[in-house]
Amino acid sequence: MRLVTGDDITAAEKRLDGRVVRTPLLDAPVLGEALGLRVAVKAENLQHTGSFKARGATNALLARAEREGMPAGLVAFSAGNHAIAVAFVGRTFGLPTVVCMPPGAVPAKVAEVRRLGAEPVFTDDLLATARSLAAERGWHLLPPFDDPDVIAGQATVGRELLADGPVPAVVLVPVGGGGLISGIAAAVKEASPATRVVGVEPDGANAMSHALRTGTPTPPVRPVSVADGLAAPFAGRHTLAHVRALVDEVVEVPEAAILPAWSDLIHATKLLVEPAAAVSLAALRAGLVELPSGGRAVLVLSGGNVDPSRLATLR
Amino acid sequence: MRLVTGDDITAAEKRLDGRVVRTPLLDAPVLGEALGLRVAVKAENLQHTGSFKARGATNALLARAEREGMPAGLVAFSAGNHAIAVAFVGRTFGLPTVVCMPPGAVPAKVAEVRRLGAEPVFTDDLLATARSLAAERGWHLLPPFDDPDVIAGQATVGRELLADGPVPAVVLVPVGGGGLISGIAAAVKEASPATRVVGVEPDGANAMSHALRTGTPTPPVRPVSVADGLAAPFAGRHTLAHVRALVDEVVEVPEAAILPAWSDLIHATKLLVEPAAAVSLAALRAGLVELPSGGRAVLVLSGGNVDPSRLATLR
Incomplete structure (x- = not known):
């Protein structure tokens, strides 16, 4: 690799x-x-x-934009800091953003995602939901770490x-x-x-x-x-x-x-x-x-x- | 003035x-x-x-040292941040330090004064006790603000x-x-x-x-x-x-x-x-x-x- x-x-x-x-x-x-x-x-x-999550999320979006253009929207899955980071990046670049979060996510983190203008979607199957949302809408899924x-x-x-x-x-x-x-x-x-x-x-x-x-x-x-x-x-x-x-x-x-x-x-x-x-x-x-x-x-x-x-x- | x-x-x-x-x-x-x-x-x-109290206490000691030489020890009166700052300054310059504190001082602040090597003295009359200790021992009283x-x-x-x-x-x-x-x-x-x-x-x-x-x-x-x-x-x-x-x-x-x-x-x-x-x-x-x-x-x-x-x- x-x-x-x-x-x-x-x-x-x-x-x-x-x-x-x-x-x-x-x-x-x-x-x-x-x-x-x-x-x-x-x-x-x-x-x-x-x-630190703001760094990776910002770089991943901008690198993707250089290769394939800016996407029409962003999708992420996370219960925590990556969720907030992607919401922040979405707001920075004016992209509609949806974040898949577990139903038990901490209310303060959900509130922060909302404050930054992103839409939280609650689901037990974070990855599958995020993938299907990204496919449906043609939005870009920003990966959390890998x-x-x-x-x-x-x-x-x-x-x-x-x-x-x-x-x-x-x-x-x-x-x-x-x-x-x-x-x-x-x-x-x-x-x-x-x-x-x-x-x-x-x-x-x-x-x-x-x-x-x-x-x-x-x-x-x-x-x-x-x-x-x-x-x-x-x-x-x-x-x-x-x-x-x-x-x-x-x-x-x-x-x-x-x-x-x-x-x-x-x-x-x-x-x-x-x-x-x-x-x-x-x-x-x-x-x-x-x-x-x-x-x-x-x-x-x-x-x-x-x-x-x-x-x-x-x- | x-x-x-x-x-x-x-x-x-x-x-x-x-x-x-x-x-x-x-x-x-x-x-x-x-x-x-x-x-x-x-x-x-x-x-x-x-x-911020570390700034004023350090400057006051060094200015006094320039005028009259380094004192033999330090005295202060404070329930809080000035107490900790003078203890810190005393340790920095290797001066024995006594800090007059009220009997109800927060235990964590008393512990920090002790950790820094200063001696807390508990008294209801902070100023008078500090003055008399400074006079008795010939040590320098570092004022908190005025x-x-x-x-x-x-x-x-x-x-x-x-x-x-x-x-x-x-x-x-x-x-x-x-x-x-x-x-x-x-x-x-x-x-x-x-x-x-x-x-x-x-x-x-x-x-x-x-x-x-x-x-x-x-x-x-x-x-x-x-x-x-x-x-x-x-x-x-x-x-x-x-x-x-x-x-x-x-x-x-x-x-x-x-x-x-x-x-x-x-x-x-x-x-x-x-x-x-x-x-x-x-x-x-x-x-x-x-x-x-x-x-x-x-x-x-x-x-x-x-x-x-x-x-x-x-x-």
């Missing part, structure tokens, strides 16, 4: 220029002191739509974190379907092969680890995690290939370690992040990640869209 | 270089859309110690927000004792006299408004506010003089408007801020601030040290 190249990433950077936020890379001395190492965070919670253009868009996170600080010894990235880590690994390994790129999954939602161990993309039990943003039902083919080729390791953190790390991460950084963004801190605390001494760690904070019911549990 | 000058602020910038965070000025499109104007936030919640060096330190917020974005039509600043707005007004009015500088107080803690109306710095009723960071018992002499000379207006927001604005501010910006930082949004929503059409507003988010008990009320 063809991996995303430096040229793909450079093309994505050009497409995204002025359309996404160059999120700050922030030193996190309080975190670093607690962990005994230098830590910075890449604050993708401050991205448009509250997560797509080279999406991966190249997410890779711009990696380019920025290298450009905006000293070369890190290790970059830690939350893993759901694997689009973010695939892109970041492509960007980081091209420029700094010695930097370790480590993926972190909740042990309740470990499709990528399962795929790496067994070669089967779909785990036997449907993933469920307090880090809801990471509960991808399967690892992608493209993302699995990128992780195999470019990622140093993927570790699994116990579910019970995630919410305590989440509260502490918010207090230490003063950033509102979602539980998914806290799995890297949980992994560091649990001693799951090998740390080069004296090195600097960058934690990619993937998003900040917290369910209000979850917020009430913040300590 | 002599006001802080551009030279004072430039000297403060040099002292603070590398010692405080140049906090990001972040566009806030979600806020701006809701308000119908362009909005950016100056994220002082991301400052060392979680509030001091030209503290004001010049806070002024660096104003220099940065002008340097890092387009000239704003209006800058909104939460007002407690008035140190932050005094400094920001000095910096902003020097460079951009047409930019309106507006202070915002809770109507439950309105020492500055009371002083502007009556000339008396101490209000008849002891201030109490859900924006606890703003409950200064009196307006300073220096700060009142700065506000009179340089600030366009100080508005008072109803207490009931603060916490709803606080929740929405956190969700819209993905920044953990304290209720004090939300009074400006509350004032804009309540229509209390005259807005030049087409202009850009900068909201100074003063800090992010939220009491855990308050966090549980976040919606």
